[in-house]
Amino acid sequence: MYAYRMKGFDSGWINSGNRRFATYTNLDAGEYEFNVIGSNNDGIWNTTGKSIKINITPPFWKTKWFKSLSALSLIAASGSVYQNKINRLRKDRKAQEEFTKKLLETQENERKRIAGELHDSIGQDLLISKNKLLLSLNNPDDSEIVFKNINEVTDVITDALKNVREISYSIHPYQIERLGLSKAISSIIERLKGTADIKFTCSIDNIDKILLPESEISIYRIIQECMSNIIKHSGANEVILNINRGENFITILIGDDGIGFDKNKLISEKGKYGFGIQGMLERIRLIKGEMNIESVPGEGTTLNFKVPF
Ligand SMILES: Nc1ncnc2c1ncn2[C@@H]1O[C@H](COP(=O)(O)OP(=O)(O)O)[C@@H](O)[C@H]1O
Ligand SMILES: [Mg+2]
Numbered sequence: 001m002y003a004y005r006m007k008g009f010d011s012g013w014i015n016s017g018n019r020r021f022a023t024y025t026n027l028d029a030g031e032y033e034f035n036v037i038g039s040n041n042d043g044i045w046n047t048t049g050k051s052i053k054i055n056i057t058p059p060f061w062k063t064k065w066f067k068s069l070s071a072l073s074l075i076a077a078s079g080s081v082y083q084n085k086i087n088r089l090r091k092d093r094k095a096q097e098e099f100t101k102k103l104l105e106t107q108e109n110e111r112k113r114i115a116g117e118l119h120d121s122i123g124q125d126l127l128i129s130k131n132k133l134l135l136s137l138n139n140p141d142d143s144e145i146v147f148k149n150i151n152e153v154t155d156v157i158t159d160a161l162k163n164v165r166e167i168s169y170s171i172h173p174y175q176i177e178r179l180g181l182s183k184a185i186s187s188i189i190e191r192l193k194g195t196a197d198i199k200f201t202c203s204i205d206n207i208d209k210i211l212l213p214e215s216e217i218s219i220y221r222i223i224q225e226c227m228s229n230i231i232k233h234s235g236a237n238e239v240i241l242n243i244n245r246g247e248n249f250i251t252i253l254i255g256d257d258g259i260g261f262d263k264n265k266l267i268s269e270k271g272k273y274g275f276g277i278q279g280m281l282e283r284i285r286l287i288k289g290e291m292n293i294e295s296v297p298g299e300g301t302t303l304n305f306k307v308p309f
Helices: 064-138 143-171 175-179 181-193 213-234 263-270 275-286
Strands: 002-007 014-017 030-039 045-056 199-204 238-245 249-256 290-296 300-308
Touching (some): 064 143, 064 275, 175 181, 181 238, 213 238, 213 249, 275 290, 275 300
Antiparallel strands (some): 002 014, 002 030, 030 045, 238 249, 290 300
């Protein structure tokens, strides 16, 4: 007969009868001493028995170095997540600052252009008119000169009126207030029809007065930029403009069958989109909308916008 115990684990002796083995499945890491004693057929025990020292090493995930390494890498990982977040925020802020800088630059350039136009076209027209009227005043009896000058002044003033309209229009699209957004957008297309050999197919729902005035201007400027990109870059023959008023969203689709472009190449070559598309993205972001650009070289470009109201 045998009895055994694992010192450090068993609290007493375990009788195993004639069984010559013992099984332990859940010994924690540590040092143990395994004792076996036996008895003869008369039931006399040899209490000295045999002993063996057993050292159970911990699995690697329970070792101190593993635990401290895990803790360290956890700290490092959360540190790098934090660092990444900071880097991303810094990058966002830098992009925002660049955008604002560019916006101010563009505004300044626009003012320069308007000042130039006021000076060169309207100023010039008024000067010519003044001189012609003076000529008439100096020759009041020469009805031929008076008549000729008044005629010319009328032409110059007609021209000046057209210029004033164009300049004030480029400063602020007053047509939105006067005609409503939908008609103002139609008028962008009408004006283009006269200058470009492109077939326009438009379907424009009534979206007047469902957005804030600033948002209406954003939509208007976005469509203006899309159209100016089509005229400048696409070489398209046909353009589609669909504006759909849904239950909670306005969806806008602008498609052309022009040369298209490779988005990734454009971004990788220039670092980002041009200022026009960046401006659209920024405007759309501000009115909490979404914008999607699909363009395939040789097959044209489609822009989709979704604006909540
Ligand atoms: N409809 C289009 N068809 C072809 N290329 C386009 C179109 N729209 C934009 N692009 C390309 O994307 C570029 C960036 O456009 P944009 O951001 O408006 O800048 P910009 O018009 O000042 O060049 C353009 O230079 C052009 O290469
Ligand atoms: Mg552009």
